[in-house]
Amino acid sequence: MKPITCRKCDKGLVKVHGQVCYACRLEEIENNAPDEDATDEEIVSYYTKQRALLGCRECEDKNFGYEAGMKIENGLKYYIMFVQCVKPECNAQYMDLLEIREMRLRDVGIEESE
Ligand SMILES: [Zn+2]
Ligand SMILES: [Zn+2]
Numbered sequence: 865m866k867p868i869t870c871r872k873c874d875k876g877l878v879k880v881h882g883q884v885c886y887a888c889r890l891e892e893i894e895n896n897a898p899d900e901d902a903t904d905e906e907i908v909s910y911y912t913k914q915r916a917l918l919g920c921r922e923c924e925d926k927n928f929g930y931e932a933g934m935k936i937e938n939g940l941k942y943y944i945m946f947v948q949c950v951k952p953e954c955n956a957q958y959m960d961l962l963e964i965r966e967m968r969l970r971d972v973g974i975e976e977s978e
């Protein structure tokens with residue numbers, strides 16, 4: 865049986881016809897990396913998609929539970945994600961620091977002037 869290749873790059877192998885391979889999916893996500901003006905939701909959503917694709921950092925299983933959020937400390941915003949791997953052999957639990965950004969004036973409700 866002929867191996868099935870990615871519909872985008874035609875090189876990466878996939879399980880089902882019409883799928884996009886891992887490298888292409890990762891590239892697609894990276895292309896949408898949050899910029900300076902990204903909202904907290906956009907940042908969290910970007911990293912959860914990225915991490916979901918990369919899988920558990922212990923066993924690389926894609927099937928894990930997570931809770932992502934943000935905490936503010938000393939004028940910095942820490943985007944974090946708590947991961948709980950559901951694979952019984954792994955069962956890893958860890959906190960993943962996604963990104964640190966400086967607080968902006970609009971974060972405290974003040975509009976920045978041009
Ligand atoms: Zn591909
Ligand atoms: Zn795991």
